[in-house]
Amino acid sequence: MQVRLEDGAEVVPSDRRLLEWVDPRDPQRAAQRMIKDSWRVLRIQSEFVSGFDALENVAEAVTVFGSARIKERSPEYETARDLGRRLAHEGFAVITGGGPGVMEATNRGAYEAGAESIGLNIELPFEQHSNPWVTMSMNFRYFFVRKTMFVKYAQAFVCLPGGFGTLDELFEALTLVQTKKVLQFPIVLIGTEFWGPLVDWLRNTLEAEGMISPGDIDLVHVVETPAEAVAIVVKAARS
Numbered sequence: 001m002q003v004r005l006e007d008g009a010e011v012v013p014s015d016r017r018l019l020e021w022v023d024p025r026d027p028q029r030a031a032q033r034m035i036k037d038s039w040r041v042l043r044i045q046s047e048f049v050s051g052f053d054a055l056e057n058v059a060e061a062v063t064v065f066g067s068a069r070i071k072e073r074s075p076e077y078e079t080a081r082d083l084g085r086r087l088a089h090e091g092f093a094v095i096t097g098g099g100p101g102v103m104e105a106t107n108r109g110a111y112e113a114g115a116e117s118i119g120l121n122i123e124l125p126f127e128q129h130s131n132p133w134v135t136m137s138m139n140f141r142y143f144f145v146r147k148t149m150f151v152k153y154a155q156a157f158v159c160l161p162g163g164f165g166t167l168d169e170l171f172e173a174l175t176l177v178q179t180k181k182v183l184q185f186p187i188v189l190i191g192t193e194f195w196g197p198l199v200d201w202l203r204n205t206l207e208a209e210g211m212i213s214p215g216d217i218d219l220v221h222v223v224e225t226p227a228e229a230v231a232i233v234v235k236a237a238r239s
């Protein structure tokens, strides 16, 4: 499943091939299609099978999201590393996207503390390696298959500051909890200054305009430190 760069060219990831629209009126494009979408389902199925098989014996785990762009030795990196370490000390495995930044730092903290440290990587159009701080690594072709694993094998989500990827993962989790697809699943955001304005907007705009129910906001816990985040996760998991 590894993505390679061929002569510097971008490799087309499987997700893009699946999502691109092929105009059936254009015989040339239709003929160029390497496999039909219907047969692509078998590849998707095999990715679910290998994910379920690899992860079925994971004990209590917490999935951590956050920016792929923060650098080693930055305060944000050290916060994520501290989070990984603290989760490990409480007996949790950590699951991340397996990439750089927050993912690497969290895996590193857990790894250094002797816990199971799982990286669920994703095929991207540019070369992508798993960070080295994992005890188990998988590389997924499809975002939606990988996201299923993030939720299914975790007892909670913790989000550190991040960009589109982190927001996507956060709001997917929120929707699943709001619609009761998953139960008893704490979602904790670390960083009051970073997340505060977003939560204010959720309250003052979404809730005020009736786009979410009163109480939906309570699905997210905003805290300042990894210690506070871990306390929430532990309380929920042990209750």
Ligand SMILES: C/C(=C\CNc1ncnc2c1ncn2[C@@H]1O[C@H](COP(=O)(O)O)[C@@H](O)[C@H]1O)CO
Pocket: 064, 065, 066, 067, 068, 069, 096, 097, 098, 099, 100, 103, 121, 122, 124, 128, 161, 162, 163, 164, 165, 166, 167, 169
């Ligand atoms: C852009 C950079 C690296 C990309 N590599 C990634 N590897 C694995 N997972 C990733 C990567 N980029 C995004 N993700 C997922 O989204 C979240 C972070 O995205 P954000 O936009 O940075 O917030 C993260 O939790 C991953 O699951 C830098 O070299």
